[in-house]
Amino acid sequence: MTAPERHVRPPQAPARVEDYRRTARRRLDRPVWDFIDGGAESERTVGANRRAFGRVTLRPRVLVDVSRCDTGTELLGARLDTPIGVAPTAYHRLVHPDGEVATARGAGAAGALFVVSIYASRTLEDIAAAAAGPLWIQLYWLRRRELLAELVGRAAAAGCRAVVLTVDAPRLGRRHRDARNGFALGPGIRAANLDAAVTAAAHLPAAGRSALAAHAAEAVDPSVTWSDLAWLRARSDLPLVLKGVLTAEDAAAAVRHGADAIIVSNHGGRQLDRASASLDALAEVVDAVAGACPVLLDGGVRGGTDTFAALALGASAVLLGRPVLWGLAADGAAGVAGVLDLATEELAHTMALAGRPDLASIDRSAVTLRAEAR
Numbered sequence: 082m083t084a085p086e087r088h089v090r091p092p093q094a095p096a097r098v099e100d101y102r103r104t105a106r107r108r109l110d111r112p113v114w115d116f117i118d119g120g121a122e123s124e125r126t127v128g129a130n131r132r133a134f135g136r137v138t139l140r141p142r143v144l145v146d147v148s149r150c151d152t153g154t155e156l157l158g159a160r161l162d163t164p165i166g167v168a169p170t171a172y173h174r175l176v177h178p179d180g181e182v183a184t185a186r187g188a189g190a191a192g193a194l195f196v197v198s199i200y201a202s203r204t205l206e207d208i209a210a211a212a213a214g215p216l217w218i219q220l221y222w223l224r225r226r227e228l229l230a231e232l233v234g235r236a237a238a239a240g241c242r243a244v245v246l247t248v249d250a251p252r253l254g255r256r257h258r259d260a261r262n263g264f265a266l267g268p269g270i271r272a273a274n275l276d277a278a279v280t281a282a283a284h285l286p287a288a289g290r291s292a293l294a295a296h297a298a299e300a301v302d303p304s305v306t307w308s309d310l311a312w313l314r315a316r317s318d319l320p321l322v323l324k325g326v327l328t329a330e331d332a333a334a335a336v337r338h339g340a341d342a343i344i345v346s347n348h349g350g351r352q353l354d355r356a357s358a359s360l361d362a363l364a365e366v367v368d369a370v371a372g373a374c375p376v377l378l379d380g381g382v383r384g385g386t387d388t389f390a391a392l393a394l395g396a397s398a399v400l401l402g403r404p405v406l407w408g409l410a411a412d413g414a415a416g417v418a419g420v421l422d423l424a425t426e427e428l429a430h431t432m433a434l435a436g437r438p439d440l441a442s443i444d445r446s447a448v449t450l451r452a453e454a455r
């Protein structure tokens with residue numbers, strides 16, 4: 082007698098960006114997972130970022146030649162194979178031993194932009210040496226301004242093409258998961274581009290509070306205003322990008338103060354709970370900017386169809402935060418490239434079926450915004 086034939090399932094390759102989330106969740110310790118996954122207070126804005134995409138329906142055009150769909154674009158002078166880039170996120174060595182060096186390899190392989198956090202856990206020079214694609218450097222406004230001046234100089238020397246100032250974090254959001262976990266950085270993970278004394282508080286665990294919030298209270302300057310931007314401008318010839326704008330008023334001020342690009346973002350729901358979903362804020366920002374500079378978006382983007390929706394509502398590009406960390410945790414550089422490639426393939430597929438063969442053809446007529454999410 083022969084044994085009954087059994088169907089053997091081959092190992093499943095990730096089919097959707099969300100598949101990387103499951104693997105990352107299995108791999109990471111609970112406090113690290115909570116740090117990545119969590120948001121501020123009730124985490125309403127984290128959920129709102131996702132739900133906003135559910136209100137978009139697509140208006141496909143037919144009998145358009147979509148034999149080639151081109152996801153390529155140009156942003157602040159850099160050629161990109163995809164409008165889907167990597168948002169700045171702190172401490173990549175929390176999820177993979179190679180940290181941001183692996184992220185740079187993955188982003189480069191996908192032809193994507195990588196925005197490196199001021200809290201990168203590898204040096205800018207090591208990251209730049211591994212990068213095949215464009216890098217931007219992200220800053221929080223530290224009280225010790227001389228560190229910012231030094232960092233923008235190093236960033237330019239390493240080949241970074243823009244400075245991103247995050248403007249939605251004069252203090253850290255109240256992240257209850259991190260407080261509950263007494264989240265603090267271990268000795269092996271540090272902000273590799275900052276003086277160790279500046280970030281010492283981020284390593285001091287205490288019951289019931291986040292060491293990162295304690296560090297932020299000590300290190301970040303909450304008194305900064307629009308008039309201080311001139312100081313930063315004077316320290317670098319690189320384009321200046323403002324990240325964390327959610328209103329028409331601030332978008333207009335950003336243009337008046339010479340911003341070279343704006344990132345519509347609520348920090349992935351990690352700062353002001355009940356802030357608008359990024360996608361909901363996009364149209365008013367795009368209208369206020371009126372073409373004066375590119376507008377990017379992050380927050381809740383989980384694939385190519387979300388990207389298509391954001392582009393249709395006026396974004397020039399989108400950035401992924403948590404999904405890149407899922408890819409990095411799951412499979413290092415290959416996981417980062419996997420996330421970006423999957424999302425880009427999904428975008429090209431949506432473009433074909435929606436009859437929009439290049440990014441310029443994705444305009445507001447490509448979407449309808451419904452009152453309710455589906």
Ligand SMILES: Cc1cc2nc3c(=O)[nH]c(=O)nc-3n(C[C@H](O)[C@H](O)[C@H](O)COP(=O)(O)O)c2cc1C
Nearest residue numbers: 117168169170171198247348349379380381402403
């Ligand atoms: C673990 C983690 C760390 C982050 N660190 C930074 C940071 O250092 N600088 C910054 O400007 N934003 C930071 N962000 C916010 C992201 O840049 C981005 O705005 C957000 O993650 C986008 O939402 P998404 O995660 O839903 O894609 C961080 C987000 C996460 C999840």
Ligand SMILES: CCCCCCC(=O)C(=O)O
Nearest residue numbers: 171200221293297301351
């Ligand atoms: C100013 C302290 C930053 C903490 C690390 C970054 C982060 O979690 C976030 O921006 O979100």
